[in-house]
Amino acid sequence: MGSLESPKFYNIINGEKRSSAKSHQVTDPRTGQPLWDAPIASTQDLEEAIEAANKAFRTWGRTTVAQRQDALRKVVGVVNSNQAELAEYAMRETGKSSLMGQIEIGNTGRQIEAIIGQALQDHVQHEDDKVKVVATHPPLGVVGAICPWNFPVILSTLKIASALITGNCCIVKPSPFTPYAVLRLIELCVPVLPPGVLQAVNGGADLGALMTTHPGIAKISFTGQTSTGKKVMASCASTLKKVTLELAGNDAAIVCPDVDVAEAVTKTSTGAFFNAGQMCVATKRIYVHEDIYDDFLDRFVAETREKFRIVEDAGVPTIFGPVSNKLQYDTVAKVIADAKQRNLRVETVDADKVPPNGFWVPATVVVNPPEEALVVQEEQFGPVIPILKWRDEEDVLARANLDNAGLAAAVYAKDLARAESLARRIEAGSVYINTFELPNENAYFSGMKDSGLGGEMGKQGLLSYCYTQSLHFSKV
Known part of the structure; x- marks a missing residue:
């Protein structure tokens, strides 16, 4: 060899x-x-x-x-x-x-x-x-x-x-x-x-x-x-x-108001940025109840800045890295550009430390974008995550359930009856309760819709x- x-x-x-x-x-x-x-x-x-x-x-x-x-x-x-x-x-x-x-x-x-x-x-x-x-x-x-x-x-x-x-x-x-x-x-x-x-x-x-x-x-x-x-x-x-x-999926996570916010932040950020978001079942949209939205957002941005930094040395043990190819890099860049063109609040980690070579995209959080933004409507498959606000269950389910995708989703709630009720109404092949999306080799894995x-x-x-x-x- x-x-x-x-x-x-x-x-x-x-x-x-x-x-x-x-x-x-x-x-x-x-x-x-x-x-x-x-x-x-x-x-x-x-x-x-x-x-x-x-x-x-x-x-x-x-x-x-x-x-x-x-x-x-x-x-x-x-x-x-x-x-x-x-x-x-x-x-x-x-x-x-x-x-x-x-x-x-x-x-x-x-x-x-x-x-x-x-x-x-x-x-x-x-x-x-x-x-x-x-x-x-x-x-x-x-x-x-x-x-x-x-x-x-x-x-x-x-x-x-x-x-x-x-x-x-x-x-x-x-x-x-x-x-x-x-x-x-x-x-x-x-x-x-x-x-x-x-x-x-x-x-x-x-x-x-x-x-x-x-x-x-x-x-x-x-x-x-x-x-x-x-x-x-x-x-x-x-x-x-x-x-x-x-x-492709465009997986939604729904965060209910009764969660332990710190724990939910850790799990959702890992779901979003593990392998720089390049997973079919990565968390790609986070819907957070309005009662805890501001606290959740502040903690999420802080944890992202702490854990998902750009590290050029591949020998350093990290779960965050570059986008894997130029084609996907261009797709992610387009999503971020759309958010900026809409004058949305965009929080970026290490924006001033992006290496000149390779396909590096810093971990990026888009704050409460409209549903028509690319970061919500299209699967970004990269390290950019929208955090959206919700109040009413029927409304958040209508927003989480897309016409053209239904691979996986997550629900976070201490009230397990409520979590299960929401999970059963999510139109996705796999729904994870109180954890980020992680397929189990013993469980059937399939998508709904497209x-x-x-x-x-x-x-x-x-x-x-x-x-x-x-x-x-x-x-x-």
């Missing part, structure tokens, strides 16, 4: 490392400097990967659950024994601190272990004196995993482990913004999995489009922007692929990676 100073990366096809005629480089978000060459898979590379996956599926699809669990435990071993290297690549390509890189890779192994324990078993759906009906879960075939850039390893392995534990083969296309750690991980897995079971092809939107229309792929699992997800779904329709789409189709995680998530076949045993 080479040292971390001059590593080599490969597409992985049929158990072999594959170089390419074309390559691209990722920009280090902390410094603005180019990183390493990443191979760009050709159309022929993809064709060969699909052929190899379908060939491998003939055997892999007939393995037992226990055999697949054993294989995935070996993958966990690969992740755990190469944590330092994988964390370094993830850190460099995303702009995370070393702490955040370690958190991502450490959680990756634990997530795969959880999926191993969720493996689907046959079960009796119905039985009477005439018939017994047993549900089985045969695999689909080849899964194409089109993966995002914010947490490249853990979100890729979520799709990989879900596909493999259900008996599918998997072809992974990492984000072209963050290809390194995923390509290296799949290279490291070559010795522990049969050829063709897990492969990697790196490329851009054109390669993803080929995956969505290819008849040799049975399912696409995609995480990314809603506009792209709609294109994926339309393309998959030509071959009636199964589709899982985890798309935030997705289908879902991942938990046994319900695994059902989307297979058919359900009903066996009817007659007793008469």
Whole structure:
């Protein structure tokens, strides 16, 4: 492989490392400097990967659950024994601190272990004196995993482990913004999995489009922007692929007047600025009751100034960093510019200490913007958070529930009955009570409205990676 100073990366096809005629480089978000060459898979590379996956599926699809669990435990071993290297690549390509890189890779192994324990078993759906009906879960075939850039390893392995534990083969296309750690991980897995079971092809939107229309792929699992997800779904329709789409959210947090304000500030600020707000389920709008608004706002701004500072040294343990790529940097800058053009109160941390290079956006709080402001209406996916005021429950629910998004939300209240009542009326796939949004690998994760189709995680998530076949045993 080479040292971390001059590593080599490969597409992985049929158990072999594959170089390419074309390559691209990722920009280090902390410094603005180019990183390493990443191979760009050709159309022929993809064709060969699909052929190899379908060939491998003939055997892999007939393995037992226990055999697949054993294989995935070996993958966990690969992740755990190469944590330092994988964390370094993830850190460099995303702009995370070393702490955040370690958190991502450490959680990756634990997530795969959880999926191993969720493996689907046959079960009796119905039985009477005439018939017994047993549900089985045969695999689909080849899964194409089109993966995002914010947490490249853990979100890729979520799709990989879900596909493999259900008996599918998997072809992974990492984000072209963050290809390194995923390509290296799949290279490291070559010795522990049969050829063709897990492969990697790196490329851009054109390669993803080929995956969505290819008849040799049975399912696409995609995480990314809603506009792209709609294109994926339309393309998959030509071959009636199964589709899982985890798309954009614009998560609202509702803070009730009976909360411990200091505690609510700590949790909501973490939800907003963890990984510089670059999480699908980051808190993106905070609605605070008018009775505590001023106190909450003062504490929130003070805590933000204390905890979410710009730190250029990636070795310093911090959960805040730069925006991960220029495209997203421009999106966040547009949101902040809109707030300033509206003459809104904008509180910025370290505004005078922004490094000249890299994609740094200081932690930013927009005070009580109107609902039509971009920071309220659009998912910013970066370190800028609006804090809005509310008085009436029906009003705040109407504002929190958007027409075009419903991924996750949070409610903070000491009165748990009130919190649950609010949570049940929020139109989002996951609602978190008295904590910031943090998916649990044992809980189904899906979005409402334009935030997705289908879902991942938990046994319900695994059902989307297979058919359900009903066996009817007659007793008469």
